[in-house]
Amino acid sequence: MxxxxxxxxxxxxxxxxxxxxxxxxxxxxxxxxxxxxxxxxxxxxxxxxxxxxxxxxxxxxxxxxxxxxxxxxxxxxxxxxxxxxxxxxxxxxxxxxxxxxxxxxGDIAPLRRVARLLAHEPESFGRLMADELRTGASYPAAYSGAVRAFMAAADDQEAAAFAFEQPNNTLGLHYLLALERLGSAIEPFSxxxxxxxxxxxxxxxxxxxxxxxxxxxxxxxxxxxxxxxxxxxxxxxxxxxxxxxxxxQNSWKQYAPTLFHKLVSESVSDLGGYYEMNEGLEYRVKRILPKLGDIAFETLLEQLKTKRYTRTKLQRAMLAVLLGHRKELLAPDRLRxxxxxxxxxxxxxxxxxxxxxxxxxxxxxxxxxxxxxxxxxxxxxxxxxxxxxxxxxxxxxxxxxxxxxxxxxxxxx
The missing domain is CATH 3.40.50 (Rossmann fold)
Incomplete structure (x- = not known):
């Protein structure tokens, strides 16, 4: 079968x-x-x-x-x-x-070539990522830019022009990277x-x-x-x-009261221990809470959002607070x-x-x-x-x- x-x-x-x-x-x-x-x-x-x-x-x-x-x-x-x-x-x-x-x-060939080269993240790719992040780009945008630059340096112009920033293309690349890293014989299709x-x-x-x-x-x-x-x-x-x-019809609306209780009752250092609370986000949360026009999840996101703090990143950070996911629980070695x-x-x-x-x-x-x-x-x-x-x-x-x-x-x- x-x-x-x-x-x-x-x-x-x-x-x-x-x-x-x-x-x-x-x-x-x-x-x-x-x-x-x-x-x-x-x-x-x-x-x-x-x-x-x-x-x-x-x-x-x-x-x-x-x-x-x-x-x-x-x-x-x-x-x-x-x-x-x-x-x-x-x-x-x-x-x-x-x-x-x-x-x-729908084209898997460029994704597979990238995955084979990046499966174990060469040092040169890490440097490209650091360069992209220094521009203030969000992580997804920085990753796409670094992949393009890496493939251009590898003289693969087709892959360098690929739309890696599109969400399903991004996921597809990471599926292929995962299969490579796992040494899996599962055959990928798109x-x-x-x-x-x-x-x-x-x-x-x-x-x-x-x-x-x-x-x-x-x-x-x-x-x-x-x-x-x-x-x-x-x-x-x-x-x-x-x-x-x-x-x-579950949505963030039902969970906002519990989230806000945790945000206002925990210290800055406690908030900083939650997963995805990086780059001083915990301080930004504490500064913005007293200035909100109303106690609503959408209002909080709108006030927190910046070029670096995308909506998705903020939602993941707030979810980590809601669920009590601490950084040590989800460290890379543990996830691996x-x-x-x-x-x-x-x-x-x-x-x-x-x-x-x-x-x-x-x-x-x-x-x-x-x-x-x-x-x-x-x-x-x-x-x-x-x-x-x-x-x-x-x-x-x-x-x-x-x-x-x-x-x-x-x-x-």
């Missing part, structure tokens, strides 16, 4: 995701799909619209066979560690033959992203819209039904189900060796067969719930805490919601 791996957030699962999934099977000539999916908090430093079990069910009903959770230690990271954690999980299953990701370019950009808020097609645009549509409507043209019927059914239960388990969120009948193979071939223990772990693993503990924090965004959350990781079995269809 040839198997393709995909790396997803499904926030929520929409028609563009369904197209990517079907095309991934086709171009890799695979029979089954293993999806590594972010849990309750996402790569741009945001809470997911829907909880991870609902989104796993969306994935399974949309055509995935096994859904594995990307631990929160990686799911809320910038591209390098997000990609590394996800690829390390796919590699650890022992059953994944190919990886297929979407990109703005599909061109069509009709809707990654963070495009406007809707320009009758059936395809970005997840960002769909979330905006849901947030501005009394009911998720307005998103129906852009999502499969199974997604709409689950959107309506969770919406009716009061659990279908931190994948210690494979957490299965759900599976299909074909996925059940895959799981049988995985139990023989996997390089890590396979968990069906937190209760099945042999002792508490550091990053699993962060996942459990993330579930509790996420559930506190619901008005009627109970103890079972807060500790659902111990009770919930994998979703099956």
């Amino acid at each position: 040839r198997t393709v791996g995909i790396i997803v957030e499904y926030n929520p699962f929409h028609n563009g995701h369904h197209y990517h999934l079907q095309q991934s099977l086709k171009i890799t000539e695979s029979d089954a799909v293993v999806a590594v999916m972010s849990g309750h908090f996402l790569q741009r430093g945001e809470p997911a619209l829907l909880n991870k079990w609902t989104r796993a069910e969306m994935a399974l009903r949309g055509g995935c066979d096994v859904v594995i959770e990307l631990p929160v230690a990686y799911s809320t990271q910038a591209a390098e560690w997000f990609a590394y954690g996800a690829c390390a999980l796919l590699e650890a299953t022992g059953v994944v033959d190919a990886l297929c990701f979407g990109s703005e370019a 599909l061109r992203r069509e009709k809707a950009g990654y963070s495009q808020t406007s809707i320009t097609d009758a059936q395809i819209a970005s997840a960002t645009a769909i979330r905006k549509l849901v947030a501005e409507s009394a009911s998720p039904e307005h998103a129906a043209p852009f999502v499969p019927p199974s997604t709409m059914e689950l959107l309506l189900r969770d919406h009716a239960a009061g659990r279908g 060796s931190g994948i210690q388990y494979i957490r299965v969120l759900g599976y299909s009948p074909r996925g059940q067969e895959l799981l049988k193979r995985m139990r023989k071939s996997a390089k890590l223990p396979i968990l069906s719930s937190a209760a099945s772990a042999d002792g508490m693993l550091p990053y699993l503990e962060l996942d459990i805490q993330a579930t509790s924090a996420y559930a506190l965004g619901w008005k009627d959350a109970g103890p079972r919601d807060l500790f659902r990781d111990y009770y919930e079995k994998p979703i099956t269809i």
Whole structure:
């Protein structure tokens, strides 16, 4: 059974995701799909619209066979560690033959050449990065500029002209870097992203819209039904189900009171110990808090944002404060060796067969719930805490919601 791996957030699962999934099977000539999916908090430093079990069910009903959770230690990271954690999980299953990701370019050849040269970051690349950062550029912009300069010096003009700053191209490069660093035999493929950009808020097609645009549509409507043209019927059914239960529209708004309490009650030195609180950001936060016009997350971001402190960086920093993620927990050495388990969120009948193979071939223990772990693993503990924090965004959350990781079995269809 040839198997393709995909790396997803499904926030929520929409028609563009369904197209990517079907095309991934086709171009890799695979029979089954293993999806590594972010849990309750996402790569741009945001809470997911829907909880991870609902989104796993969306994935399974949309055509995935096994859904594995990307631990929160990686799911809320910038591209390098997000990609590394996800690829390390796919590699650890022992059953994944190919990886297929979407990109703005759709052309994997320049990305592969860059990945082979940069996998172990030559000193010359580090110097180029330092030069770019000294200009005041944000880290993503500096990284793209350094890659272009490095490839120009290597006389690869095609790669030097590549649009590395586009978000899916960036992620794609980091997937390939991760596979190189892991020494993985997984074969990479890329599909061109069509009709809707990654963070495009406007809707320009009758059936395809970005997840960002769909979330905006849901947030501005009394009911998720307005998103129906852009999502499969199974997604709409689950959107309506969770919406009716009061659990279908999570955003930063629900978590702002808890965040502000921590920001005002902790000292500058305590704030400085949180992950992503770098370059004096903790001092900037403390200076700005008394000057805010209102106590709202969006107001805080607008006041904090600069050329260096991008919205995404700020959201990740605020999320680290909310979740209590300290710098020492997420140091590079710990992240490099931190994948210690494979957490299965759900599976299909074909996925059940895959799981049988995985139990023989996997390089890590396979968990069906937190209760099945042999002792508490550091990053699993962060996942459990993330579930509790996420559930506190619901008005009627109970103890079972807060500790659902111990009770919930994998979703099956």
